[in-house]
Amino acid sequence: MSRQSQTDRPYDIVLFGATSFAGALTAEHLAAHAPEGLRWAIAGRSAEKLERLGERLPAGVGVVRADASDPASLRALARDARVVATTVGPYLAYGEELVAACADAGTDYLDLCGEPEFVDLMYVRHDARARETGARLVHAAGFDSVPHDLGVYFTVQQLPEDVPLSIEGFVTADAAFSGGTFASALHQIARRRQMAAAARDRRRHEPRLVGRRASAPLGTPRFAGEVGAWALPMPTIDPQIVRRSAAALDRYGPDFRYRQYAAVRHLPVVAGGVAALGALVAAAQVPPARRWLSDRLKPGDGPDAQKRARSWFSVRFVGEGGGRRVFTEVSGGDPGYDETAKMLGESALCLALDDLPRTAGQVTTAVAMGDALIGRLRAAGIRFRVAATR
Numbered sequence: 001m002s003r004q005s006q007t008d009r010p011y012d013i014v015l016f017g018a019t020s021f022a023g024a025l026t027a028e029h030l031a032a033h034a035p036e037g038l039r040w041a042i043a044g045r046s047a048e049k050l051e052r053l054g055e056r057l058p059a060g061v062g063v064v065r066a067d068a069s070d071p072a073s074l075r076a077l078a079r080d081a082r083v084v085a086t087t088v089g090p091y092l093a094y095g096e097e098l099v100a101a102c103a104d105a106g107t108d109y110l111d112l113c114g115e116p117e118f119v120d121l122m123y124v125r126h127d128a129r130a131r132e133t134g135a136r137l138v139h140a141a142g143f144d145s146v147p148h149d150l151g152v153y154f155t156v157q158q159l160p161e162d163v164p165l166s167i168e169g170f171v172t173a174d175a176a177f178s179g180g181t182f183a184s185a186l187h188q189i190a191r192r193r194q195m196a197a198a199a200r201d202r203r204r205h206e207p208r209l210v211g212r213r214a215s216a217p218l219g220t221p222r223f224a225g226e227v228g229a230w231a232l233p234m235p236t237i238d239p240q241i242v243r244r245s246a247a248a249l250d251r252y253g254p255d256f257r258y259r260q261y262a263a264v265r266h267l268p269v270v271a272g273g274v275a276a277l278g279a280l281v282a283a284a285q286v287p288p289a290r291r292w293l294s295d296r297l298k299p300g301d302g303p304d305a306q307k308r309a310r311s312w313f314s315v316r317f318v319g320e321g322g323g324r325r326v327f328t329e330v331s332g333g334d335p336g337y338d339e340t341a342k343m344l345g346e347s348a349l350c351l352a353l354d355d356l357p358r359t360a361g362q363v364t365t366a367v368a369m370g371d372a373l374i375g376r377l378r379a380a381g382i383r384f385r386v387a388a389t390r
Contacts, residue, residue, distance in 0.1 A: 010080045011041045012352045014064060016098065017087035018042035019049035021302035022112065022142075025341035026087065031057045033345065033380070035353070043077055068094040071101070078105040085110040085141070085348045091118045092191075099126050099137060106133035108351045112344060114144030116237045117191060120198040123362045124205050131361040136368050140241050141347045142340035146365050147315045147382075148238040148260065149245055150374055151330040153366040154384050156252055160322030164255035167319040168219075170227045170263040171234065175311035175335050212254050214246035219259040226318050226327075231261035245366040253321065263316070308334040316387070325390040332382040339382060346376040 015030065017023040019042075027042055034040060041062030044050050050063050064080070066073040068088050078084060078101035088094050091113040102109035103126040113119060119139045130137050140146070152167055159165055216239035224231040239260050246252035303311075311334035319326045332339045347365060350356070354372040365373055374384055 009082055011039050011062060011064075011082070013038070013040040013083045013085065013348045014043050014062075014077055014081040015040070015085050015087075015348070016043040016066060016077065019044045019046060019053050020087050022337060022340060022344075023087040024053055025337055026085070026345045027053060027057060029341045029345040029380075030348070031061070034349065038349075038352070041081075068097065071097045074098045075101045075105070078102045078107045081107055083108040083110065083348050083352045085344055087112055087344070089113065089115075091115055092121075096122065096125070100129075103127075103130040103133065103135050103137060106135050108136045108138070110138050110141045110344060110347050110351070112142040112144070112340060113139045114142075114237045116240060117195040117198045119237065119240075119362075120195075120202040123202050124198075127205075127361045134360045136351065136359055137362040138347065138351070138365060138368050139362070140237055141365055142343050143313070143335040144236065145238040145241040146343045146347070146373075146377070147313070147330040147332075147335075149241050149364055149366045150370075150377070151315050151317050151328065151384070152242045152258060153245060153249075153370060154330070154374060155317045155319040155326060155328045158326040158328065158386055158389065159319050159324055161251065161253070163253055163322035164257075165253045165319065165321035166257045167259075167317055168224075168231075169238075169258070169260040170224060170229065170231060170316045170318075171260065171313070172229075172263045172316075173311075173313040173335055175308075175313060209247055212247075212250075212256075214243050214252065214256045216240060216243040216258045216260075219261060224261065224263065227263055227316055229263035229265050231263060234260045234262050236260070241364050242366075245364045248363070248367045302337050303334075308338050311335070311338075313339070327387040327389070328385065329387050330382065330384050342380045342382065343377065346380055347373060350376055 015023060015027055018027045030040060041064050042050060042053060043064035043066045045065065045067040047065060054061060054063055064077055066077045074097050084098065084102055084107055086098055089112065091111060092115050095111065095113065095118060099109060099122050122137065126137065148169055151169065155167055156165060218235060219233045221233065222231050239258055242258045246256040313335035314329060314331040317328045347369065350369045350373045356369055356372055359368050378384060
């Protein structure tokens with residue numbers, strides 16, 4: 001299906017899960033930044049909540065009833081849109097039918113998924129069909145993993161071409177977790193065996209790199225003098241997304257390696273963080289404890305505007321290759337909500353409106369949108385900068 005054949009669809013963008021906390025923020029961002037003439041709609045299962053949200057949006061924004069448990073409604077939604085962005089998670093529980101519908105209809109798909117098992121399963125089950133129809137399936141289009149994926153992409157551009165490259169990312173933030181992110185994390189921690197099995201199955205299906213290498217090994221705790229902080233390895237989806245971008249783009253060089261860390265200033269905080277993570281992993285294996293934790297921060301909950309205004313994030317990158325060393329940074333405000341809404345909203349606008357490389361199937365933000373999305377995020381207030389070079 002060509003892109004041109006989609007122009008008769010009723011909507012350029014449909015935002016599914018628009019009445020969730022993150023969804024409503026994304027809808028407000030689209031309302032403030034969508035160009036005149038953009039045909040877009042909000043979608044969800046509750047007519048009452050959609051109506052209340054619609055009252056805060058400009059006239060002419062469409063309203064679509066769809067339910068994650070009703071595959072027919074999702075297929076109709078996908079057929080009526082050029083781009084579908086969804087905030088409905090945990091994605092492992094609620095996401096696959098929409099991915100399948102978009103892959104089959106040739107509709108571009110975006111989500112906020114930080115669940116490695118889901119992303120791997122969707123690759124195995126739906127990448128081939130999406131390539132046939134021209135659909136771009138883009139996961140992790142929020143704080144997981146836009147700053148990391150595009151930050152590495154930006155850093156690579158500051159380094160020499162056709163040489164081995166090594167990049168390390170150091171994450172600091174002062175912000176609250178979103179309820180959806182917490183629910184997804186608990187779900188994945190409780191499914192470590194299934195997550196490992198999905199990763200193995202993906203490796204069996206993925207084409208192997210020939211003549212190049214791209215890796216994202218887990219680092220070891222250390223004091224990182226280059227950023228003046230203790231570095232704790234982050235076993236998140238971000239390094240996997242970066243590695244896939246590196247495998248797809250020759251600009252990352254013949255031998256690319258990425259490691260990601262949480263940067264912590266004080267050693268007692270390091271010890272406390274390790275202990276807390278261990279306790280969370282242990283509790284997530286016990287169903288009653290997992291349910292108790294889930295009730296503490298439910299999907300759809302979020303902090304008020306004042307608390308979000310005080311929140312911030314910074315990801316600092318140290319890149320080396322060809323005798324050159326570069327320090328870059330991606331930074332912004334509240335990562336879990338405000339900036340995630342910008343990232344998802346601008347990604348949807350980018351896919352719908354910008355002149356992009358021709359890609360299809362499961363692709364990353366760097367591969368699908370690269371420079372165009374960086375430009376949009378900069379205009380929206382997220383900073384990409386070169387701090388120093390040596």
